[in-house]
Amino acid sequence: MENINKNRLFYASCVALLVTSMTFAIRARLETVFGPEGVGLTLEQIGWAFTPAFWGFTIAMIIGGPLVDSLGIKKITWMAFITHAIGIVWTILAKDQTSLFLATLFVGIGNGMVEAALNPMIASMYTNNKTKMLNRFHVWFPGGIVIGSLVGWLIMDVMGLGWQIMVGVLFIPLIIYGFMFLGQNFPVTERVQMGVSNNKMIASLGKPLFIFMVLCMFLTAASELGTTQRIESLLKESVAVPLLVLAFINGIMALGRAFAGKVIHKLQPAGMLLFSAIFTFIGLWLLTITSGGMTFAAAAVFAVGVTFFWPTMLGFVAEYLPETGALGLSIMGGAGMLSVSVVLPVMGKLMDNANAMEALRTMSILPAILIVAFIGLYVYMKKRKPNTQEA
Template identity: 85%
Template sequence: MEDINKNRLFLASCLALITTAMTFAIRARLETVFGPEGIGLTLEQIGYAFTPAFFGFTLAMIFGGPLVDFLGIKKITWIAFVTHAIGIVWTLMADSMTSLFLATLFIGIGNGMVEAALNPMVASMYSNEKTKMLNRFHVWFPGGIVIGSLIGWLVMDVMGLSWQIMVSTLFIPLVIYGAMFYGQKFPVTERVQMGISNKKMFSSIGKPLFLFMVACMFLTAASELGTTQRIESLLKTSVDVPLLVLAFINGIMALGRLFAGKVVHKLKPSGMLLYSAILTFIGLWLLTVTSGGMTFVAAAIFAMGVTFFWPTMLGFVAEYLPETGALGLSVMGGAGMFSVSLVLPIMGNLMDNASAHEALRTMSILPAILIVAFLGLNIYMKKRKQELVVEES
């Protein structure tokens, strides 16, 4: 990889992820624009209009994952750029549930292609530090949400400008990451480097450990993104500006992922996941019983829980199941986003017909299940390590 500019590619990748993350924050702010007090959609209708951000992401990752090996990382990255651009323009023209749905679909496909191309690229460029560098790359998911949240607050709540101006700010990181990728040479995926056959890659995703991780990804992603995507409605009776709570949560997540290397070394991926599940459960439960300033305390605990979920799940697969290749990482990410597309309407229905606290209580069941699952994973990984030591001796 001597002729590949790793630093430029990594920085451009971070900007692409910032674009992805800003769409999440800005979409959260759009909930009130299109909701009952704005254009007039119910919270359940908005839930359905927002689902393409997640199932579009899922489709892009599942189809984009295998295509990364065949078409190359470069082509998939440019597909991400084009679909991002279409989605942003369409969002600016949205005036109904249908147009918002279609705009969100293109955004979701762009976001999925970013992850489908750039997760395996980072794993390939930094093959000896996969979990550490994937966490460092994913600093910019919460980092981008902080940026998007603050932009939404400043543009609409402080300056009183239109929501279209807020959405238009997405063009800034989009254009920059496109310019940085332009003319660059991209690496091949790690699976291609290792010479693993297509047959072995496809058979590897049927391994029990991989299927277990996919099932857990459903719950980790829904716990994190289901909650943060609907933060405006979930916390509107608890705090004055829910979007600032979103920025606060993601600021903590960004700092945590930045220093993930030390945590990975101490706890190993399976240990990180167990502690994450425990803190996520406590944080979600506290959000149901707090208001005002204490909401930020509960949010901080929740943030410390979800910080390592997404990148560590990917890092675990990249480290312990490398033969699954780009397809494995894409299936993981796709499963996570698909789960969010399922919970958003359910949460909307609960908020329309019960209350926000009921929705949060329901969501807290997910990390409770994960505590049991990751406790079992820790026991399994320790046993596996002991068996490897015995074999080597």
């Protein structure tokens, strides 16, 4: 990789992911702005207005995945920058469900393009430490949610300023990552490096192990993001400032991902995923029976569970199914975000018609299913011959 500044590209990628993750925290805070006590939308309507953040992300990843190989990582990265900028401006101008929907769509496309371009870039730059470096990269997803949560709390709840100023803060990391990527040489994807043909890549997507991982991604992402994205409504009766619980959860996640290397070495990806599913289930169940200060204890258990889900799912595919290429990683990420787009309106309807605890109890079913699935994966990987990529 001649004339490629790996460190600058990696750090620029982290700032780009910071923009992505801050949009999640800020959008969670916007729920009360546009909700029944603000603009007047129902929680179900807000759920529908927020869904493009997830299926827009999915479309961007599914389209961006194969384009990363043909157009190159650099062009997809700049597409992310442009759509992020449009989405932020449109959010500031949003006044109703339709405008919020369209703003969220552009933000979602920008977020999807970030992951479509930068997950395979990091896998191609660090071929011997894929899961470790993807976990370090994804430190900035929970890290950004912590920052976004604190920004929302400080600007709106402490300083009493308008929500438009809170959204406008997103321009700071946006300009930084644009500057850091400017003029840089980008690597080609690992699939291109390996010389894997399009036909072989497409064929590899039909492997049972890959299909199994895609199905599990639906449940891991929904367990994590479905819960955290609606934290304001889910915990408003349990704790005074739900956004601080969100910051607390994601602070734990950021620390866990920063030191993921030792855990990966000890448990291996399949073991990490089983560990995650167990703690996520326990955490969600505890959130249904706690209030006040104990909510933070339950949230800590939940955070330990979801910490390794997203990057380890991607790392597993990058390590054991590398021939699926950037498209494989994009399908994984897209499946995860698509599942959240389905879950959000369902959760909104449950909260409109029943209560938040019912929504949390329903969500706990997902990691319960994952416990069974990942026990099977762990046993399968133990029996599998070392270093084989066939499944």
